[in-house]
Amino acid sequence: MFTIQDYVVPGTLEEAYRILTAKRNNTILGGCGFLRLGSQRIGTAIDLTNLNLNFIEEYDQVIEIGAMTTFRDLETSPLLKGYFNGLLPQAVKHIVGVQLRNIVTVGGTVYSRYGFSDLITALLSLEAEVELFKTGRVSLENFLENASEKDILVKVIIPKTAKKAVFNSMRNSQSDYAIVNVAVSKEGDRWLLVAGARPHRAKIARKASLFLANSSLSSEDIEHAANLAISELTFGSNMRASQKYRETVCKVLLKRAIGEVLACK
């Protein structure tokens, strides 16, 4: 069971941060879709609702997505449908149902670094950054790999590149968590192969990405890149799938995604 002792709706990020760091079990609320399934004992629950963090905005160089933006907002955003072959709407549209996607937030998922996240996998392939209130701006890849002090995720920043990108996932049944997911992006000769829900958190397969960039993209090259990705990333077993099964499925998803990216206009 999860409990909350106190609840505040701060008017500024400074105030939210001060309360967050005042006590170890003070916690920022995202959408609470996943939080409620755990047994966390929260001291003060901090609700960022009044901080105007629900936005998807386009600038010259970047697209910024506020921490309190819901998955449904990502899914239906005309702006995001028009970038990266609609990668982000594609990545979130299979998550449970419309009603859950109307609740869960970008900040809740990304800050929690959930292993099962579909969104994080897609964001990594776009080389997104996160802006944290205290730490400032860091690459998402860096944020995922390095444990950090308690902080507040303010927004996700996506460079407006000409990347072509594809997201794929495999689920035991529609609306369940992915047993493995992949995102592949390409800009010129630069490729990024990402796999998540392994069930560990998403990671870029650097060797495989580099190999692909320097290859002739023959079917043997694509096969080899997928094999490289499987061997450089670690996979595990849980109730949804075994390690072996995940590796096998991931390889197929990667090959398909590479093929789809090559076919992207």
Add this chain to the structure above:
Amino acid sequence: MQIKVTINEKMMELEAPYDEFLMDTLRRYGFLSVKKGCNTGSCGLCTVWLDGKPVLSCSVLSVRVNGRNITTIEGVQKEAREFADFLVKEGADQCGFCSPGFIMTVLAMKRELSNPTEEDIIHYLTGNLCRCTGYQGQLRAIKKYLGVV
């Protein structure tokens, strides 16, 4: 904490502990159409509208709806009955436990999507489980109701 909420166009003052979810608060105040199916955010039975959008009331903290608008099936009875007739005609209703949440999602879809394809309908309703009748009857009923046969 005391919260002020407009429920089915009527302003109400409710008392809810910080860690109570909307489904439990609504049921405590007599909105018994709101069903607790899975209690893990998976089945869609507890669907209500929050500011007009369908949400899982099992996953929304009650204190967070302070000052906002909630609609339950009690608030859209005429429309719900109209659609229910289509459901019954297609044999898509059996125990009825999932019907309130299902109907709230269908009515939200009607407002949000214009001329949905079969694929759009299935996508919008993926989060609503029914263990009795299967989904073909529901799909037939929705298509006839929306006039998109």
